[in-house]
């Protein structure tokens with residue numbers, strides 16, 4: 001459990017100074033002030049091209065902001081000077097790393113810049129400010145989920161946790177998996193939110209890449225949020241094993257295809273603690289009467305679904321970037337995870353922002369435990385940008401892939417040793433947006 005509270009970190013002075021030079025005011029905002037809270041949330045909604053939130057949505061949506069470090073940029077020259085022209089917030093969450101330990105991750109969210117103020121360096125000031133704030137608080141890692149894959153590499157973030165989307169033609173796919181002996185029960189929406197929170201908190205600890213969620217995140221999946229236009233379509237079930245313990249939860253919506261009495265089932269969230277729970281919940285979705293298409297987002301790359309059906313060509317799996325990580329403290333981050341093979345290499349890490357720069361000797365014992373210390377420049381085995389090292393960190397993107405793309409300067413034998421050491425079991429996953 002983390003001991004860091006991002007809210008203890010004051011407004012970041014370098015970004016404040018840089019934006020002040022451009023006539024803008026950058027500072028933390030206080031969500032205890034009702035009108036500040038409202039305009040901040042409205043600015044976030046506008047920034048993400050959302051609608052104008054209702055009073056009910058604002059009141060409901062406020063809770064997660066209250067536990068976060070909310071920063072805004074104001075333009076005193078604007079006729080609506082109290083309305084932020086940019087927003088970002090952050091909090092410290094436990095990130096599960098290969099081997100099962102957790103490290104403090106500075107989670108960054110709601111990065112928005114008003115369309116009137118875009119492309120004049122505000123986002124850069126926000127992101128660099130967050131990274132400096134995180135480093136000053138002692139967080140070894142920063143992370144985010146992104147609207148576009150082209151924005152964050154320049155700040156040292158790497159696409160470390162790819163996920164997949166499934167589209168299943170249920171009639172073609174059929175079912176060839178087991179029929180687990182436990183029971184499936186329908187649940188009401190509030191109960192689904194409870195179940196998701198409980199099961200996810202157990203499951204996230206067994207997967208590198210996962211972070212802890214929060215109550216309104218689970219309510220969001222479960223159709224409790226007043227701003228969810230699909231909320232009335234949300235249904236859900238849970239899976240209990242033979243002893244009666246809850247091992248999995250499936251939340252979904254159903255939509256009819258134009259008066260045909262054929263339905264699409266969209267999986268909002270499937271969390272399962274055991275192979276039986278995974279199979280039982282997938283079976284429930286794929287074998288559902290009147291359903292001929294099942295879609296699901298944010299599934300792990302090693303989801304067994306294609307191996308549970310009779311015809312895997314009925315399952316289309318599309319891989320895309322999702323979780324992005326940014327190493328800030330090389331020694332703390334690398335020594336916290338376990339590696340899959342022994343290693344003794346010197347890495348030269350290049351970091352345009354300076355946090356991780358340097359030559360580091362990474363030694364991994366037979367046990368997978370790593371020690372990391374500064375090294376001498378004479379012995380460098382591999383040169384690597386911090387965004388690439390961050391991509392490799394969770395063990396889900398292969399060294400062979402990035403070496404093949406020319407992103408790691410190392411001889412093939414060094415790349416092969418790095419490849420074996422960095423791979424993780426199970427592959428990393430991140431099944432929420434944050």
Ligand SMILES: CC(C)(COP(=O)(O)OP(=O)(O)OC[C@H]1O[C@@H](n2cnc3c(N)ncnc32)[C@H](O)[C@@H]1OP(=O)(O)O)[C@@H](O)C(=O)NCCC(=O)NCCS
Nearest residue numbers: 047111112113118119120121122123124145146147150151
């Ligand atoms: C993305 C966004 C925050 C960028 O803000 P901005 O203030 O215009 O960005 P900056 O002027 O600071 O640009 C910083 C760098 O990012 C680049 N950049 C900005 N937006 C980009 C985008 N959408 N795609 C790729 N690169 C982008 C700039 O070219 C600049 O590059 P450089 O510094 O290497 O020359 C803003 O366009 C926005 O609010 N978009 C809608 C909400 C959103 O998608 N937020 C991201 C959530 S994850």
